[in-house]
Amino acid sequence: MSDRANQKPETGAFFPRDRNWHAPALTPGYKTSVLRSPQKALLSLDGTISEITGPVFGHSMLGELDNDLIHNFAKPGESAIGERIIVHGRVLDERGRAVSGALLEFWQANAGGRYRHKKESYLAALDPNFGGCGRTITDGEGFYSFRTIKPGPYPWPNGVNDWRPAHIHFSVFGHGFAQRLITQMYFEGDPMIWKCPIVNTIADRRAIEQLIAPLDWANTIPMDARAYKFDIILRGRRSTLFENRIEGN
Amino acid sequence: MVQALDYLKETASQTAGPYVHIGLTPNFCGIGGVYDTDLGTTMVSENTLGDRITVSGRVLDGTGTPLRDALVEIWQADAAGLYNSPSELRGAADPAFSGWGRCPTGGEDGAFLFETIKPGRVPFKDGRPMAPHITFWIVARGINVGLHTRMYFPDEAEANAADPLLLRVEHRHRIATLVATGSAPNYIFDIHLQGEKETVFLDI
Numbered sequence: 001m002s003d004r005a006n007q008k009p010e011t012g013a014f015f016p017r018d019r020n021w022h023a024p025a026l027t028p029g030y031k032t033s034v035l036r037s038p039q040k041a042l043l044s045l046d047g048t049i050s051e052i053t054g055p056v057f058g059h060s061m062l063g064e065l066d067n068d069l070i071h072n073f074a075k076p077g078e079s080a081i082g083e084r085i086i087v088h089g090r091v092l093d094e095r096g097r098a099v100s101g102a103l104l105e106f107w108q109a110n111a112g113g114r115y116r117h118k119k120e121s122y123l124a125a126l127d128p129n130f131g132g133c134g135r136t137i138t139d140g141e142g143f144y145s146f147r148t149i150k151p152g153p154y155p156w157p158n159g160v161n162d163w164r165p166a167h168i169h170f171s172v173f174g175h176g177f178a179q180r181l182i183t184q185m186y187f188e189g190d191p192m193i194w195k196c197p198i199v200n201t202i203a204d205r206r207a208i209e210q211l212i213a214p215l216d217w218a219n220t221i222p223m224d225a226r227a228y229k230f231d232i233i234l235r236g237r238r239s240t241l242f243e244n245r246i247e248g249n
Numbered sequence: 250m251v252q253a254l255d256y257l258k259e260t261a262s263q264t265a266g267p268y269v270h271i272g273l274t275p276n277f278c279g280i281g282g283v284y285d286t287d288l289g290t291t292m293v294s295e296n297t298l299g300d301r302i303t304v305s306g307r308v309l310d311g312t313g314t315p316l317r318d319a320l321v322e323i324w325q326a327d328a329a330g331l332y333n334s335p336s337e338l339r340g341a342a343d344p345a346f347s348g349w350g351r352c353p354t355g356g357e358d359g360a361f362l363f364e365t366i367k368p369g370r371v372p373f374k375d376g377r378p379m380a381p382h383i384t385f386w387i388v389a390r391g392i393n394v395g396l397h398t399r400m401y402f403p404d405e406a407e408a409n410a411a412d413p414l415l416l417r418v419e420h421r422h423r424i425a426t427l428v429a430t431g432s433a434p435n436y437i438f439d440i441h442l443q444g445e446k447e448t449v450f451l452d453i
Contacts, residue, residue: 009335013374015256017452022262023393030264032391035311036442042452043417049371050384051397051453053334054324055349063284072283094256107272116280117268119318131283133275169265169272175336177324178453180395182388184263198264201393207261233257 012238013047014178015094023201030197031158047178052237054177057103059137066135067146069108073131080130082111082149084225087168087185087213090142094236098142102234105135105171106146113154113164122154147225153192165192165199174234185230188214262395265388267318274320274353289322289351292365296345299328299366302434304400307359308387311443315359319389321440322351323363323400325382330369367402367433373413380408380415387440397451400438401428414451423449 025037065072070080087106091099109115109132112124116132130149138144148168155163167184174180186193193199193212202208210233219227270278274287293301304323307315326332331342333349342348352361370378381402388395401409409415409428418424426448429436440448 009338011336011338017259019394019452021258025393027393030391030393033264033393034391036316036389036391037393038396038447038450039311039443040423040447040449042450043414044452045414045417046374047453048373048379048414049332049337050324050326050379050382050399053332053336055333055347056335066284073280092257094259096255096257105272107268115268115271117271117278119267131271131275131280133272133280133283135284169263169269171265171273175334177384177386178397180322180386181260181262182265182269182395183260184266201263202261207258210258210260211263233260235259236256 010175010237011052013052014176014235014237016044017235021204021207023203027197027201030201033201047176051178052176054173054175054179056101056175057137057173062135062137069130069132069134069146069148072134074129078129080110080149081127082130084147085150086145086147086219086221086225086227087230088143088145088216088219088227089213089229089231091138091144091172091174091232091234092142093174093234097236098138098140099174099234100138100140100142101175102138102142102144103135103173104138104144105133106168107133108148108151108168109154111149111152113152115154124152124154150187158197162197163192163195165190165196170232172232172234176237179234181232181234183232184211186212187228188212262393264390264393265320265395267390269318269320269388270353270355273351277353277355287351289349292347292350292363294345297366298343298345300434301364302367302436303362303364304383304429304436304438305360305362306438306440307361308354308389308440309442313444316354316389317356317359319354319359319387320351321354321361322349322386323365324349324384324386325365326368326371328366328369330371332371370408375413377411377413378408380405380412382412385438385440392442396442397453398440398448399427399451400436402436403428403430404433418449
């Protein structure tokens with residue numbers, strides 16, 4: 001699985017998760033959380049080797065179109081309909097260090113807000129050339145990018161008139177299983193963000209702002225696609241010096 | 250004044266939502282032709298060392314209803330107690346074993362199933378051996394931050410009794426929530442998100 005043989009392995013335990021920054025489990029405004037949230041306290045423990053290790057994926061697993069949602073489900077010569085965008089950024093840890101070799105998987109609705117899923121019954125039409133999934137792996141400096149169409153907002157049965165803002169779901173593997181993260185990226189300027197019960201599960205406005213990708217005009221490709229920049233921060237880890245082996249950083 | 254303690258903040262988690270399978274197991278939900286296979290569906294091959302086991306179970310909500318839209322991932326050591334990870338410095342893990350699996354819950358009964366091997370023992374930070382265990386991570390609609398837990402084996406009573414993590418569980422009757430039922434080679438591990446039988450979840 002690993003092609004990171006030249007990199008110095010890291011073995012420190014991860015920084016504790018700031019559970020006041022993340023959403024609590026029980027957030028009644030998001031109704032489904034009511035019956036799916038643990039009521040007892042989590043058992044807190046410094047990470048063991050079971051959590052500081054994790055699977056690492058090689059670039060060789062990627063297909064040519066895995067990071068191109070405009071084309072990876074489209075018929076030959078055709079492409080998905082919608083606002084063409086590039087989403088790119090960097091995966092860093094809390095120390096600001098690049099996380100190389102991080103597997104990112106993403107999924108989203110089409111331009112009309114319709115997901116390609118059998119349980120989805122929204123009346124907006126499917127796009128025959130859009131599947132809605134993609135993946136990529138960060139390079140040696142933690143950079144990633146993919147091409148897609150901007151997803152549309154869609155209604156969901158929570159409150160009587162709740163709509164999700166346009167968003168792309170991200171799943172991230174860092175270097176340790178304790179860094180495992182799923183989140184959602186939103187788009188700069190979307191007025192729906194601040195109305196959303198799922199966004200508002202997060203209490204700290206700065207944590208929400210960290211999920212909003214700014215329009216990145218510098219990387220917009222003229223006559224082709226606009227760009228949004230979305231950096232992702234994973235848990236940092238203590239240096240070797242702070243573990244029981246004094247071998248420097 | 251002092252220097253700013255300038256650590257970055259971790260990106261906040263958000264729910265995986267009801268359509269997590271589009272992104273993480275697209276073939277399972279009918280989106281064919283993008284990836285050859287769904288990641289994490291095969292953990293063992295004929296060359297993998299160790300005793301073959303299956304681990305199946307369900308994820309249940311506060312009313313006891315199985316979740317049919319959850320996604321479960323597991324991470325475990327190989328038969329010799331080594332992780333297939335760059336952070337594993339104790340030796341080379343079995344190259345024929347990934348250690349990582351992913352399974353959606355989707356059918357009528359909402360069950361997940363992993364075909365894997367029984368893991369060897371790995372040390373706690375102070376060197377004490379932990380009992381054989383499998384790390385679980387559960388995401389779904391309604392779960393804001395992925396839930397970590399562990400599955401221990403019912404036929405390892407002696408090791409379980411001395412396990413450093415299980416010794417930390419204050420309410421002793423709750424240890425049972427971390428121990429599978431069934432018997433070799435087919436273990437069953439139901440995960441209760443809430444209520445009387447609530448599984449012990451970890452902040453780790």
